[in-house]
Amino acid sequence: MNNLQRLWANGSVKFGVVVLGTMILVALLAPFLGTVDPSAMDSNFINKAVGVSGQFALLDGSTVQQTFWLGTDSFGRDLYSRVVYGARVSLGVGACTAVLALVLGGGMGMLAGYFRTVDAVLMRFMDGLMAIPAILLAIALVAALGATISTVVVAIAIPEVPRVTRLVRSLVLSLREEPFVEAARALATPTHIILFRHILPNALAPLIVQGTFVAASAVLTEAILSFLGLGLPPDIPTWGNIMAEGRVQFSQYPGNVLYPALFLVPTVLAVNLLGDGLRDVLDPKFARRGA
């Protein structure tokens, strides 16, 4: 059985791929799924119930027959369209954060693991960074950098960097003692080629596993930041922003908070399960250590 077949045979991976795949399709096909412009608001349709339909005014002044599958919010915007478009932002932030955290953490982990001179200083710095609770650090960074898509990604990625750095460092520490690295060094292979051609490919499996967990927690953290009103500007439809908007009138219209959760929770669950499955299949050694 090759690797792909072994992956597909794993129940967690299968569930994760199916749910996440559906969510990615929803995000990509958002304009074709019976949605209207997510920022269009019509004062005739404020806080409408699930299933109401009518002539909805768009931003350019034209109207369109629309059924509000999930009702509308307090601005008269179609909740269904906002949730569907929100998938783009939430998934995008999750993916970008994971890539950024892996690149930063991977780079620094390789430095710390391979060059003993920077190891002590860099790792003490990482210990300090880890001592600041992740959400708090992200909140403080957003406060300092301002809230745009790129600063939110940076703010969520930075608290994840120390964990990735530690993982990569420990992998590099054991890989650098392997005979093939020693052989490469004996042949006077330039250091960057040893690092990127010989060491990195062998550290890839645990890195990918770690990346999925980072992505899952990034989607959650983005939702939490937006929910607190500290994340992306409120006009950008993200699951967290939609929930934040619904918070004020939760007791009358609980749906505005709870419907986005029906998208958010399965997505995060799928990414987490995907990570669990990938770990079991790709990285059995790591799985046993983590248990």
Add this chain to the structure above:
Amino acid sequence: MLQFLLRRILAVLPVLFVVSLVVFLILRLAPGDPAAVIAGNSATNEDIAKIQVQLGLDRSIPVQYGIWMGNVFQGDLGFSYYLNKPVTELIAQRVEPTLSLAFGTVILALLIAVPLGTVAAWRMGGWLDRLLSGFSVAGFSVPVFVIGYLLIYLFAIRLEWLPVQGYKSLSGPSAAGPWAWMRQLILPWMTLAMIYVALIARVTRASVSEALTEDYIRTARAKGISETAVLLRHALANAAVPIVTVVGIGIALLIGGVVVTETVYAIPGLGSLTVDAVLNRDFPVIQGLVLLFSVSYVLINLLVDLSYLVLDPRIRY
């Protein structure tokens, strides 16, 4: 022993140094001149320059860091830009709700998670075990505020058993009785305990099940003592160190959760102070709070490390 204590305490110092450095630099990263913010809109350039000198903002960054740390050690976290009060005073006013929330959550989580994890380990593969493993994946995938709103919806809006939001103080002039205090906190405790239960139960299960494979468990059973005593006195006691460790590590999650939970339930604690401070771009308050939370986290974990000496008599550093 004394040497161990000293070494462990000294190891915390570089961590605290980095924390203070990061917290300090975050304020420096922020756009805008704090002196201009304090001086207000009608201030002249001379007013701003005077405040800059007062705050030491005309000095180099390392000197500013030195001044700031000096003040921190004297218990001075600076002045709030927005509320024009000392940061320490603002924090002191808000400590009680947060401590009530956090302590109650830890106790509730331990009361649920430790028995749950122990039984799951005892009957491994049974229904409770499977339920727990499903619950622990779910626990990490549902954001705290969704749990909070589901509980509000069910217990406060639908069933009307508990209040929706708010906080009743235990002390001070507006003190309410312990029952009123507790009624307000039951839902927040349950909300915040959810992730913590998942975390602690998983570790309890793993370490109790490992302890159960040991020879001394077989010996204990062979002696004919009751299964409860085997589980509690032999398995659980030997599994205590990882459980206490995960409680310490979980404090970071708890702090993040406190910020969210206080917002959901409108509890006037340190978490909602943090959110307000960020919304108002009140950097001295943000700085003070991040520092306070992080230092507490580090010190709690120091205590956890020291508790190993008591929990595991074999550990003699």
